Structures are given as C-alpha cells and as structure tokens.
Amino acid sequence: MTKEEKETCLWEVFIQPKNGLSHRHCGSVHASDRELAILSARNVYARRGEGQSIWVVKSTDIVSSDPDKKDEVFSSDDKIYRHPTFYDVPDDVGHM
Amino acid sequence: MTTELQKTGSLIKEFEAKIDQDEKIEPKDFMPEAYRKTLIRQIGQHAHSEVVGMLPEGNWITRAPTLKRKLSLLAKVQDEAGHGLYLYCAAETLGKSRMDMTQELLSGKAKYSSIFNYPTPTWADIGAIGWLVDGAAIMNQIPLCRCSYGPYARAMIRICKEESFHQRQGYEIMLTLAKGTEAQKDMAQRALNRWWWPSVMMFGPSDADSTNTEDSVRWKIKRYTNDELRQKFVDAIVPQAKKIGLTIPDRDLKWDKKRNKGTGGYAYGKIDWDEFWRVIKGDGPMNNERLAAKQRAWNEGTWVRDAAREHALKKQAALQAAE
Numbered sequence: 001m002t003k004e005e006k007e008t009c010l011w012e013v014f015i016q017p018k019n020g021l022s023h024r025h026c027g028s029v030h031a032s033d034r035e036l037a038i039l040s041a042r043n044v045y046a047r048r049g050e051g052q053s054i055w056v057v058k059s060t061d062i063v064s065s066d067p068d069k070k071d072e073v074f075s076s077d078d079k080i081y082r083h084p085t086f087y088d089v090p091d092d093v094g095h096m
Numbered sequence: 097m098t099t100e101l102q103k104t105g106s107l108i109k110e111f112e113a114k115i116d117q118d119e120k121i122e123p124k125d126f127m128p129e130a131y132r133k134t135l136i137r138q139i140g141q142h143a144h145s146e147v148v149g150m151l152p153e154g155n156w157i158t159r160a161p162t163l164k165r166k167l168s169l170l171a172k173v174q175d176e177a178g179h180g181l182y183l184y185c186a187a188e189t190l191g192k193s194r195m196d197m198t199q200e201l202l203s204g205k206a207k208y209s210s211i212f213n214y215p216t217p218t219w220a221d222i223g224a225i226g227w228l229v230d231g232a233a234i235m236n237q238i239p240l241c242r243c244s245y246g247p248y249a250r251a252m253i254r255i256c257k258e259e260s261f262h263q264r265q266g267y268e269i270m271l272t273l274a275k276g277t278e279a280q281k282d283m284a285q286r287a288l289n290r291w292w293w294p295s296v297m298m299f300g301p302s303d304a305d306s307t308n309t310e311d312s313v314r315w316k317i318k319r320y321t322n323d324e325l326r327q328k329f330v331d332a333i334v335p336q337a338k339k340i341g342l343t344i345p346d347r348d349l350k351w352d353k354k355r356n357k358g359t360g361g362y363a364y365g366k367i368d369w370d371e372f373w374r375v376i377k378g379d380g381p382m383n384n385e386r387l388a389a390k391q392r393a394w395n396e397g398t399w400v401r402d403a404a405r406e407h408a409l410k411k412q413a414a415l416q417a418a419e
C-alpha cells in the first residue's frame with residue numbers, strides 16, 4: 001500500500017427500475033470520483049437490465065435524522081385523526 | 097435517574113424484542129457488541145469467499161470449450177465479484193472499513209471458504225463447481241435472505257437471484273459431458289469425485305463441534321444448523337446426479353426413512369474432518385497460490401488506484417479554480 005493510499009470515497013447507489021417508479025437505494029460503491037462511481041455502480045448493481053437511471057451520492061453528503069430521536073420525529077399515535085379510520089361513516093354509504 | 101447500565105439493559109431488551117418479532121436490525125440501531133462482531137466476521141468471510149472464488153473458475157475463462165461457455169463463465173465470475181462487493185458494503189455498514197477487510201484478506205488473517213483451496217485441473221471441474229459449490233452456497237444463502245441484519249439480508253436477496261443461473265450453467269456442463277464420449281463422461285465423474293466431499297464439508301463442522309451456531313441461531317443470523325443444511329444439500333443433489341448417470345463417491349450413501357424427522361432423506365458416509373481442518377489451517381492444495389494471486393492483483397493494481405486518485409484531485413482543483 002502506498003503512503004497516500006487510503007480509503008476511497010463511499011457512494012450510495014440508487015437505481016430507478018423504470019419510468020413511473022422512483023429511484024431506490026440498492027447499495028454502495030467505493031470510487032475516487034463521480035464518473036468512476038457511476039461506472040462502478042453500473043457494473044456492480046445493473047448487470048441484468050435492473051434499471052434505466054442511476055444516481056450516486058457521496059455517503060458523507062447524506063443528512064439523516066437522529067436514530068435516537070425516532071419517537072419524537074415519527075410519533076403519530078397522538079394524531080389518529082390523520083387517518084381515515086378515525087371517522088365514522090354509515091356502512092351503506094359504500095366505499096369512501 | 098437511570099444509570100448507564102440500566103440504559104444498556106433496556107436497549108438490549110429492545111433489541112431482543114425486535115429479533116423475536118422478526119423485525120430487522122438496521123445499521124444505526126443499537127446492537128450488542130457480540131452481534132456486531134459475529135456479523136462483521138461472517139459477512140467479511142463471506143465476501144472474501146466470493147472474491148477468492150473467482151480464481152479457480154477464472155483459470156478456465158481463456159480455455160472454455162465454446163464461445164457460449166466462455167460468455168457464461170465470464171458472466172458468472174463477474175457476478176461473484178459483484179457478490180463480494182455487495183457483501184463488503186454490508187459489512188461496512190457495521191463500521192468495518194473496506195481497506196481493513198482488504199488488508200486482512202491479503203495478509204492471510206481473514207478466512208474464506210476452504211472449498212476455493214482446491215484446484216480445477218479439467219473443464220469438468222467448472223461444471224462441478226457450478227453444480228455443487230454454487231449449489232451448496234445456495235442452500236446456505238437462501239435462509240440468510242431472512243437474516244435479522246437488514247443490509248446483510250438485502251445483499252443475500254440480490255445474490256440468491258443471481259445464483260440460480262450459476263448452478264444451472266454448472267449442471268448443464270456436467271449433463272453435456274455425461275452425454276458425451278466415454279472420455280468426457282469419465283472426466284465429469286472424476287470431477288464429481290474430486291468436488292463431492294469438499295462440497296459436503298462446505299457447511300462447516302458438525303453441529304456437535306460447531307461453536308458459533310447457538311448465538312447465531314438465537315439472533316436469527318442463522319436459521320438452520322450446519323448439519324440441517326448439509327442434509328438438505330445431499331437430498332437435493334443425489335437425484336440430480338442419478339438423472340445424468342453420475343455416481344456420488346460415497347459407498348455408505350443410502351435412503352434412510354428415519355431422516356428429516358421421519359419424512360426420509362439420504363444417509364451419507366463419514367466426513368474426513370481432518371482434511372477439513374487441514375485445509376482451513378492453510379494446508380490445502382491451493383492455499384498459497386490463492387493468496388499469492390490476490391496479493392499480485394492488489395500490487396499490480398496500485399498504479400490504477402494511484403492514477404484514479406490523482407485524476408480526481410486534479411479535477412477537483414480545476415473545478416475550484418473555475419468557481
């Protein structure tokens with residue numbers, strides 16, 4: 001290993017299977033720049049026509065919510081009125 | 097006030113409850129250190145096995161008998177590279193760096209499946225590997241698709257989708273040879289003789305001697321024991337061998353209606369565990385060659401990695417100057 005040789009950047013890979021569907025995370029690759037990241041993502045995650053568009057994003061550029069605050073961020077138990085089943089409608093109204 | 101200890105205790109309870117409810121554990125969730133360590137070791141070994149596994153087959157790419165076989169083998173070996181990469185990326189989510197894993201493989205510190213320390217002297221060995229070695233890998237991997245660690249389970253789903261082509265292409269090679277001339281049939285039989293026992297050993301030590309199984313089963317990393325998987329493998333392969341007129345090299349192989357909780361299965365002969373441990377400890381026919389090939393590839397690739405890094409730095413500098 002040469003002296004400067006250290007870990008290359010990690011990129012998260014997202015593939016869009018076809019029009020009408022959104023890009024979906026499928027894994028990650030190591031690459032020194034974005035062209036190589038796309039190339040590598042294609043070789044690693046799309047060998048069988050898995051999609052028609054690839055996004056790569058540097059893992060360090062992803063901002064995520066704090067996993068320890070999951071309850072604060074996502075609690076909705078106290079807001080059941082946001083769900084359709086909260087409302088009583090007579091059965092004979094049919095599908096609504 | 098809760099102490100650190102109480103806090104950890106409740107986190108462990110939460111973790112265990114998730115496992116019990118078949119919920120997945122994701123990278124940023126709390127997990128006991130032993131769970132993390134077990135996974136890093138297992139996924140790392142698995143990744144290294146995919147990568148080293150390219151070598152015995154790569155040996156025949158330039159000598160495949162037809163263009164069709166050559167294309168299939170190239171695609172298969174490329175898939176194995178992909179499998180290695182999916183798995184390295186799953187291990188990285190546990191905080192293990194890619195460079196560490198690479199260095200551990202190159203230094204000989206990390207283990208990989210012993211099966212790849214056997215040679216591939218004939219074309220039929222390529223058939224036998226696809227049929228038996230990939231066949232055994234599939235047996236191992238299908239239950240791993242339900243493993244409790246999310247990134248590992250997702251990698252396995254992707255891998256399993258690709259593996260069935262591997263086994264089919266191998267079986268087709270064996271079938272073609274078995275239907276060929278006497279010499280071709282003989283070549284297929286000899287390859288089966290060479291690969292049978294090492295494949296049966298791929299599931300690891302017998303349950304009685306296996307140290308890692310208990311925790312792994314409790315944590316739902318492993319769903320079946322080594323011996324259960326081995327039995328499934330033998331039961332699946334025996335009729336496939338019969339179908340193409342090849343003989344499994346085991347005189348003690350016979351139908352036993354008591355196996356598989358009374359539904360029946362094949363009883364098989366005694367496994368040579370001394371050979372298994374010998375090869376694991378480094379004394380297999382190809383251990384040194386495999387490691388040397390990986391080290392050579394890494395060293396010969398240094399200039400490529402250097403050039404890519406330099407190129408990236410230059411482009412970044414040009415971009416900044418333009419801003």
Ligand SMILES: [Fe+2]
Binds near residue numbers: 176233255259
């Ligand atoms: Fe594989």
Ligand SMILES: [Fe+2]
Binds near residue numbers: 176233259
């Ligand atoms: Fe495979």
